[in-house]
Every structure is written in structure tokens, then in C-alpha cells.
Amino acid sequence: MSTNPIRVLIAKPGLDGHDRGAKVIARALRDDGMEVVYTGLRQTPEMIAEAALHEDVQAVGVSILSGAHNALVPRVMTQLRDKDISHVPVFVGGIIPDEDVAALLELGVAAVFGPGTRTGEIVAAVRCAVERAVAGASG
Amino acid sequence: MSLAKKIISGDQRALARALTFIEDGDAASERILAELHAHGGKAHLVGVTGAPGVGKSTLVNALAQSVRARGDTVGVLAVDPTSPFSSGAVLGDRIRMRDLAGDKGIYIRSMATRGALGGLSHATAAAADVLDAAGFDCVLIETVGVGQAGVEIAANVHTTIVLMAPGSGDDVQAIKAGILEIADILVVNKADLSGAEQTRAYLRSTLTMGQTARAVAGHPHSEQADTPSPGWEVPLLMTVASVGEGVDELLQSLVAHHDYLASSGELDNRQRERMRAIVELRLRNRLYTRLVQQVSQQRFDALLQAIVARETDPYSAVASLMEDID
Incomplete structure (x- = not known):
């Protein structure tokens, strides 16, 4: 088992200007020993995929509070595919209505976290997905 | 095709993978670095250092755009601190570098210090070599926010930019040894803030003092004292990096x-x-690893226990360990 820190990108696509949630998650992942690249507000899907590529992250978390997830998440997924890094698990957090969750999972999103999710649950899900991906790559 | 060949051909995904191998100390990293070495030595390696919050990332953002405007490509290594408690890190330098997004001639990599104390991580020098071999004309290395120590950057680059902000202290702060001594270029950023002129005046008087001292002692970087060196007068520049002011002069x-x-x-x-x-660093690490392998964990733990119990001392214990190693 590798003891190298897991590298994660936390990104905020779209126009909403509230990143407290993203920062709380970044902090929780850090406190679990991960290296979290946080890129700040108002990122385009292209910027997110480019950062994921440059930083060689093992997971991407996108935080969306604006309700634009059905427009933004597919574009993020497409951009990751275009950059040949679609194997990186993507997590979505924010205000996501229950009825939209299935469609996001259908797109290949690893998990969707709504308001009230405990940070420990998110940390465990990221760690689990990354370790599964590492095991898959070496097995 | 080997990872190194892909990197040389401009494959950014291969480059990103290689940097991870290097950071993680993966067995593949030495082979990659060895293969890349012959392709390096062309980039201008530039360090940007200064205290937390003086505007290093913002300056790198502005400077990288100026370098690009000349047609040169830019690789950026941005170092942020690792938490000593969780060994995790939040790497936030990209936040200030958003203007650099979407340009294939720019590659930005965030690095955590992972326990290193000199303002860089142990992998930063090798990472710079990889960016050099990948063909970037200019490699900008941003250190963690450093104070009066943290001068390791100077040994790893060709040109060191030291960044100050108004209110960085008086002229006694400025003559203390350390970060000011490593500056090839000194910049007062946030020059639009009050006190900028005073900071400039303090630094100016410090620089002239230093140049007098150097004239007496000989140039500090010159190995052959009898070779006359034309010398380099450290420029003192003013910038407002957030709006790009002064960056062309820089x-x-x-x-x-x-x-x-x-x-x-x-x-x-x-x-x-x-x-x-x-x-020297590689040699030291390899020798240390090889020698330590000759000492059993039990013996080491027993000695440590004896030191804690004050039955022996660290100095005799090390001498005794050296005898085991022969």
C-alpha cells in the first residue's frame, strides 16, 4: 500500500460566488492527509480539465450551488475525456435536487453529495474511489 | 514510447505523470530523469520568493504572461506548505494564476513541501529539470511564503527574485542575513499601497551598503577571486502585480x-x-539508506530507549552505530 498522499482537485465551475462549501471539503481532505489543489471561483470546464491534467490528480470534486449542474457537469466530463483523463473519478457536491442525481451518475459521476453530508463520508468516498482506481491500474 | 520521449515530444499528460513519480520517489523517477538529462540545460530557471501574502502567485501570473508575450513558453512550479499534523496540504496558488489557463505554452504544477523546510520540496529541483527538458524556455519556481530563512531557492535557479511588500519592517530587518542576500532582483510589490516608497528607501540603503561590502569581500558567487567579475547591481523595482504594473520592467x-x-x-x-x-544530495541519501539497512530496527530502538532513559547519550550511540556499519 502506497503512503504517498492522494492528490485531489477541488473546483468550482460556473458563476456562483459561494465557495465556503468547497473550502470546507478542501480542508477536510487536507486533514485526512491528502494534497488538495483548489483553483478558486468561476472556473470553466476547460480550466478544470486542464488543471486536472497538469496536476495529475487522482480525483476531481466539483462544487455547484447555482443549479447549473445539468449544464456544467456533462461539459466537465467531456473535457476530461478530451484530455484522455476520463479514468479520474469525479465527485459532485452542492445543491443538487434528488431527481437530478441519477442522470449525473449516468454520466459517470462517482457520487453526488448534497447539503448536510458529513465531511467524513466524503473523505471516505474519495479515498475509497482512488484506492480502487490504483488497485485496478496495478492489477 | 518511453515516458521521457513523450515528455520531450510535448505530451503534457506524460509530463504530469513523471512529476508525480518524482514527487512520490517512485522507482521509475531516476530512469526518467536520467533519460531527460541530455535534453536539459536550455531553460532560464527563475525563483520567486518572499514572505506569505506579498503577492508571489499574482506576480508569477503577470510575469508568465509577459514571458509568453515575447513568444517564450513557461513552466510554473508553485510550492505550498504541507501540514505537519496531517501531512495533507491545500495548494491554492492556481487561484491567482487563472489568466494563464487555456494556453498550451504554459504548464502549472502545484507542489506540497512534504516536510522539507527550505521553502521548496525535495522534488522541486528535479521537477524543474523535467520542465527544462520538456522544452519550456522559462521555468518559474514559486517558493512557499518564507521569512528570514528559506534561502534554498537560490541554489536551485539561475535568477532569484525576492518580493517584498510595503510595511515589511525597517532597515534593521533589511540588513539581517538571509533572504535579501539571495536576491538577484529585488521587487517591492503592492507599490500602490502607502509605505511603498519608505520600503523602497530602506531597501535602497541596504543594497548600497551590500554593494560596498561586496566590493571589499569580492563577488560572493565568484570562485576564482583573481578573475575580474563585472558584477551585477541588484535592481530594485516597484510592481503592482495585480494590474501588471512594472512587470515588463521586471x-x-x-x-x-x-x-x-x-x-x-x-x-x-x-x-x-x-x-x-x-x-551530493542523491549520494547522501543513497549512502544513508544503504548504511541504515545494516542496522537492525531492534538495535536502533534499544539505543533510542537507552538515550531517553539517560543511560547513554545520542553522541555515544551514533559512535556505536558507526562501529556496526564498519
Whole structure:
């Protein structure tokens, strides 16, 4: 088992200007020993995929509070595919209505976290997905 | 195709993978670095350092755009601190570098210090070599926010930019040893804030003092004391990096410094010292690892226990361990 820190990108696509949630998650992942690249507000899907590529992250978390997830998440997924890094698990957090969750999972999103999710649950899900991906790559 | 060949051909995904291998100390990293070495030595390696919050990332954002405007490509290594408690890190330098997104001629990598204390991570020098071999004309290395120590950057680059902000203290702070001594270019950022002029005046008087001292002691970087060195007068510049003010002048100073290094022979000196540091560090690590393998964990723990119990002392214990190693 590798003891190298897991590298994660936390990104905020779209126009909403509230990143407290993203920062709380970044902090929780850090406190679990991960290296979290946080890129700040108002990122385009292209910027997110480019950062994921440059930083060689093992997971991407996108935080969306604006309700634009059905427009933004597919574009993020497409951009990751275009950059040949679609194997990186993507997590979505924010205000996501229950009825939209299935469609996001259908797109290949690893998990969707709504308001009230405990940070420990998110940390465990990221760690689990990354370790599964590492095991898959070496097995 | 090997990872190194992909990197040389401009494959950014291969580059990103290689940097991870290097950071993680993966067995593949030495082979990659060995293969890349012959392709390096062309980039201008530039360090940007200064206290937390003086505007290092913002300046890198502005400077990288100026370098690009000349047609040169830019690789950025941005170092942020690792938490000593969780060993995790939040790497936030990209937040200030959003203007650099979407340009294939720019590659930005965030690095955590992972326990290193000199303002860089142990992998930063090798990462710079990889960006150099990948063909980036200019490699900008941003250190963690450092104070009066943290001068490791200077040994790893050709040109060191030290960034200050107004209110950085008086002239006694400025003559203390450390970060000011490593500056090839000194910049007062946030020059639109009150107190900028005073900070400039303090630094100016410190610089003239230093130049007098150097004239007496000989140039600090010159190995052959009898070779006359034309010397380099450290420029003191004012910038407002957030709006790009003064950044073109900074770029001119960077180019002038590189020209100075090349024409004075100092570039060769710095390259050699950089390589010496890389070789010595690797050698030290390998020797240490090999020797430590000859000492059993039980023996080490027993000695440690005895030291804690004050039955022996650290100095006799090390002497006794050295006898085991022969």
C-alpha cells in the first residue's frame, strides 16, 4: 500500500460566488492527509480539465450551488475525456435536487453529495474511489 | 514510447505523470530523469520568493504572461506548505494564476513541501529539470511564503527574485542575513499601497551598503577571486502585480540578468553548483539508506530507549552505530 498522499482537485465551475462549501471539503481532505489543489471561483470546464491534467490528480470534486449542474457537469466530463483523463473519478457536491442525481451518475459521476453530508463520508468516498482506481491500474 | 520521449515530444499528460513519480520517489523517477538529462540545460530557471501574502502567485501570473508575450513558453512550479499534523496540504496558488489557463505554452504544477523546510520540496529541483527538458524556455519556481530563512531557492535557479511588500519592517530587518542576500532582483510589490516608497528607501540603503561590502569581500558567487567579475547591481523595482504594473520592467531585468550570467561565465558556475547539489544530495541519501539497512530496527530502538532513559547519550550511540556499519 502506497503512503504517498492522494492528490485531489477541488473546483468550482460556473458563476456562483459561494465557495465556503468547497473550502470546507478542501480542508477536510487536507486533514485526512491528502494534497488538495483548489483553483478558486468561476472556473470553466476547460480550466478544470486542464488543471486536472497538469496536476495529475487522482480525483476531481466539483462544487455547484447555482443549479447549473445539468449544464456544467456533462461539459466537465467531456473535457476530461478530451484530455484522455476520463479514468479520474469525479465527485459532485452542492445543491443538487434528488431527481437530478441519477442522470449525473449516468454520466459517470462517482457520487453526488448534497447539503448536510458529513465531511467524513466524503473523505471516505474519495479515498475509497482512488484506492480502487490504483488497485485496478496495478492489477 | 518511453515516458521521457513523450515528455520531450510535448505530451503534457506524460509530463504530469513523471512529476508525480518524482514527487512520490517512485522507482521509475531516476530512469526518467536520467533519460531527460541530455535534453536539459536550455531553460532560464527563475525563483520567486518572499514572505506569505506579498503577492508571489499574482506576480508569477503577470510575469508568465509577459514571458509568453515575447513568444517564450513557461513552466510554473508553485510550492505550498504541507501540514505537519496531517501531512495533507491545500495548494491554492492556481487561484491567482487563472489568466494563464487555456494556453498550451504554459504548464502549472502545484507542489506540497512534504516536510522539507527550505521553502521548496525535495522534488522541486528535479521537477524543474523535467520542465527544462520538456522544452519550456522559462521555468518559474514559486517558493512557499518564507521569512528570514528559506534561502534554498537560490541554489536551485539561475535568477532569484525576492518580493517584498510595503510595511515589511525597517532597515534593521533589511540588513539581517538571509533572504535579501539571495536576491538577484529585488521587487517591492503592492507599490500602490502607502509605505511603498519608505520600503523602497530602506531597501535602497541596504543594497548600497551590500554593494560596498561586496566590493571589499569580492563577488560572493565568484570562485576564482583573481578573475575580474563585472558584477551585477541588484535592481530594485516597484510592481503592482495585480494590474501588471512594472512587470515588463521586471522581465527586462530578468533578461538582463540572464545575459549577465551568460557573458560573465557565472551561468556555468551556477549550473555546476546546481548539479553538484543534486549529485551530493542523491549520494547522501543513497549512502544513508544503504548504511541504515545494516542496522537492525531492534538495535536502533534499544539505543533510542537507552538515550531517553539517560543511560547513554545520542553522541555515544551514533559512535556505536558507526562501529556496526564498519
